[in-house]
Amino acid sequence: MRVPAAPRRSGSVLALPVAAVVLVLSVGVAVTIGPADLALAEVGRSVATHLGLGGLFGLEPLPALRDGMVWQLRMPRILTAAAVGAGLAVCGAVMQSLTRNPLADPYLLGLSSGASLGAVLVLLAGVPLLLPVAAFAGAVGALALALTLAGALGAITPTRTVLAGLAISQLCAAAVSFVIFWSAKGDAFREVLSWLMGSVASATWTSVAIAGGAVLVLGTLLALTGSVLDAFTFGDTAAAALGVPVNRARWILLIGVALLTGALVSQSGSIGFVGLILPHAVRLFTGARHRLLLPLSALAGASFLVWADTLARTVFEPRELPVGIVTAAIGAPVFAFLLWKGNQR
Amino acid sequence: MSAGHVAATDAPTRTRSSGAGLTADGVFWEIGSRAILDDVGVLAPGGAVTGLLGPNGSGKSTLLRVLAGAQQAGRAGSGGAAPSSASGPSLEFDGADLAALPRRERARVLALVEQDATTDLPLTVLDAVLLGRIPHRSLLAGDSDADRAAAHAALDAAGAKELADREVGTLSGGERQRVHMARALAQASRLLLLDEPTNHLDISAQLHAMRVLRDLAADGVTVVAALHDLNLAASTCDHLVLLDHGRVVAAGPVAEVLVPEVLEPVYGVRVDVLRHPRTGRPVLSFERG
Numbered sequence: 001m002r003v004p005a006a007p008r009r010s011g012s013v014l015a016l017p018v019a020a021v022v023l024v025l026s027v028g029v030a031v032t033i034g035p036a037d038l039a040l041a042e043v044g045r046s047v048a049t050h051l052g053l054g055g056l057f058g059l060e061p062l063p064a065l066r067d068g069m070v071w072q073l074r075m076p077r078i079l080t081a082a083a084v085g086a087g088l089a090v091c092g093a094v095m096q097s098l099t100r101n102p103l104a105d106p107y108l109l110g111l112s113s114g115a116s117l118g119a120v121l122v123l124l125a126g127v128p129l130l131l132p133v134a135a136f137a138g139a140v141g142a143l144a145l146a147l148t149l150a151g152a153l154g155a156i157t158p159t160r161t162v163l164a165g166l167a168i169s170q171l172c173a174a175a176v177s178f179v180i181f182w183s184a185k186g187d188a189f190r191e192v193l194s195w196l197m198g199s200v201a202s203a204t205w206t207s208v209a210i211a212g213g214a215v216l217v218l219g220t221l222l223a224l225t226g227s228v229l230d231a232f233t234f235g236d237t238a239a240a241a242l243g244v245p246v247n248r249a250r251w252i253l254l255i256g257v258a259l260l261t262g263a264l265v266s267q268s269g270s271i272g273f274v275g276l277i278l279p280h281a282v283r284l285f286t287g288a289r290h291r292l293l294l295p296l297s298a299l300a301g302a303s304f305l306v307w308a309d310t311l312a313r314t315v316f317e318p319r320e321l322p323v324g325i326v327t328a329a330i331g332a333p334v335f336a337f338l339l340w341k342g343n344q345r
Numbered sequence: 346m347s348a349g350h351v352a353a354t355d356a357p358t359r360t361r362s363s364g365a366g367l368t369a370d371g372v373f374w375e376i377g378s379r380a381i382l383d384d385v386g387v388l389a390p391g392g393a394v395t396g397l398l399g400p401n402g403s404g405k406s407t408l409l410r411v412l413a414g415a416q417q418a419g420r421a422g423s424g425g426a427a428p429s430s431a432s433g434p435s436l437e438f439d440g441a442d443l444a445a446l447p448r449r450e451r452a453r454v455l456a457l458v459e460q461d462a463t464t465d466l467p468l469t470v471l472d473a474v475l476l477g478r479i480p481h482r483s484l485l486a487g488d489s490d491a492d493r494a495a496a497h498a499a500l501d502a503a504g505a506k507e508l509a510d511r512e513v514g515t516l517s518g519g520e521r522q523r524v525h526m527a528r529a530l531a532q533a534s535r536l537l538l539l540d541e542p543t544n545h546l547d548i549s550a551q552l553h554a555m556r557v558l559r560d561l562a563a564d565g566v567t568v569v570a571a572l573h574d575l576n577l578a579a580s581t582c583d584h585l586v587l588l589d590h591g592r593v594v595a596a597g598p599v600a601e602v603l604v605p606e607v608l609e610p611v612y613g614v615r616v617d618v619l620r621h622p623r624t625g626r627p628v629l630s631f632e633r634g
Binding site: 100102224225227228230231233234235236237238240241242243244245246283284287288289291 | 410413414415416448449450451452453455456457459462463464465466467468469472473475476477479480482484485486487532
């Protein structure tokens with residue numbers, strides 16, 4: 001029997017390459033946007049030179065000032081945004097499937113609150129250099145607490161995961177508020193606020209290495225778990241009956257999500273809505289199966305955050321918004337639209 | 346609805362040469378100190394439909410999950426467990442030890458259809474049925490043409506061919522049940538466990554579902570279905586197991602289990618057994634006891 005492909009699938013073969021091209025173009029174009037105008041060709045020249053391909057194409061290096069703008073200022077920031085967006089979208093999709101909860105996001109296990117607590121403590125203590133380490137430690141600590149709590153209640157079912165995460169989140173959030181209320185003033189307060197809203201403004205090539213490396217390693221591993229996540233579609237019992245080791249799979253995936261999210265949050269603060277909205281938006285196109293959903297969410301999340309960050313740094317030039325404000329401002333209406341569209345079914 | 350009755354004509358208990366079917370022994374399960382399953386043993390002949398009967402809370406669903414390996418049985422948590430529980434229950438199917446099989450291999454041998462399983466995700470029926478192929482391919486592989494062909498064949502067999510492109514969330518109860526059956530069929534297992542496959546279905550859909558099970562049994566699949574409707578069990582099952590408070594109170598051919606002396610104490614109602622004029626199978630009538 002020759003099987004007609006569902007109409008939705010016909011475009012799916014092209015979806016990944018198209019999304020990848022969109023991402024590369026987005027990065028390229030985003031680099032040209034800013035206070036000093038740059039041409040796309042200049043971006044290409046700078047990138048080619050730094051990758052050691054300049055000679056190959058017979059390209060002249062850019063003047064030092066313009067090259068610095070491309071390679072030292074804008075490129076690290078934009079690549080960090082892309083990596084963070086990709087990672088958050090994948091983590092969000094995994095969390096939503098694992099907890100069977102459409103409102104789940106990468107921060108569900110109290111990760112963002114834990115990271116915030118670590119970050120705020122070092123910011124207010126005046127050692128901002130330790131920020132990434134403290135944020136990561138906070139995130140992992142919150143995860144450990146949440147999983148211990150969920151595990152102490154018995155098997156880590158979706159509901160227990162969500163509730164334990166909520167408890168830890170609230171606890172850390174209260175601690176953050178207390179610390180800020182008690183000791184923050186002036187500049188430190190702005191710094192804290194900007195971190196809490198999420199921002200990639202201070203990204204360097206180190207940020208690119210950490211966020212990008214985490215996404216390439218952990219994100220790729222997570223993106224390969226599509227069949228396992230598919231098996232969870234009708235719940236734990238159905239997954240077990242399909243041969244999935246339910247508890248082990250859930251532990252491994254939760255820890256993978258937590259490590260990746262912790263690495264991202266340590267570089268960008270807790271940027272909201274990307275991990276919540278992107279998977280839903282991509283599902284409208286791919287359906288609920290994960291094999292395409294996960295990689296496509298990653299690519300779409302990367303492009304989305306690149307543009308959100310571009311808006312954040314240009315709309316109120318020369319002032320900058322934390323990118324978290326932009327993602328929330330775009331994300332909330334999109335989410336409302338998705339809910340409304342879901343009701344139409 | 347003559348088609349519905351055709352199902353009954355080939356129903357008399359047969360002794361099959363095609364294998365021993367499912368034998369479970371010493372199944373315990375308790376929550377806190379309350380025994381949900383207390384030393385349950387089940388024998389489901391191969392290539393036959395076995396009905397799992399019992400009042401609400403008698404342990405039918407739990408037993409099915411244990412049989413499917415979705416719930417580890419026999420390691421009762423807090424004392425009071427019978428001695429044999431230490432080693433776990435013995436679960437044998439066609440001579441193979443189910444408990445010793447690796448998970449994925451077990452998922453190729455048996456499939457489970459739960460009650461009312463649904464999802465909020467925008468999943469098409471075809472995709473839902475393709476989930477049944479997961480145990481049959483590498484976890485990294487996508488759907489092959491063979492997988493899609495198997496899924497379509499399963500939809501066909503379950504009478505859900507025309508639903509393939511619909512979304513699971515938009516289906517009626519009867520349609521959804523057919524899809525879950527198709528998913529289990531796509532799993533190509535030789536042992537099919539179903540938890541109240543006729544729940545919430547109208548009479549025509551109920552007969553259709555049972556018809557599918559009879560056809561499968563005729564093809565040599567061992568079917569175990571938890572059922573509430575005793576008359577449906579009477580008209581379609583070959584073999585029955587009656588549970589009450591986590592214990593097996595009766596097991597055997599339909600005519601031996603569906604008798605007033607067995608049913609009345611379990612359900613607390615008066616039972617009269619009549620004969621179906623055409624099939625000769627029992628038809629039950631109930632009154633408050």
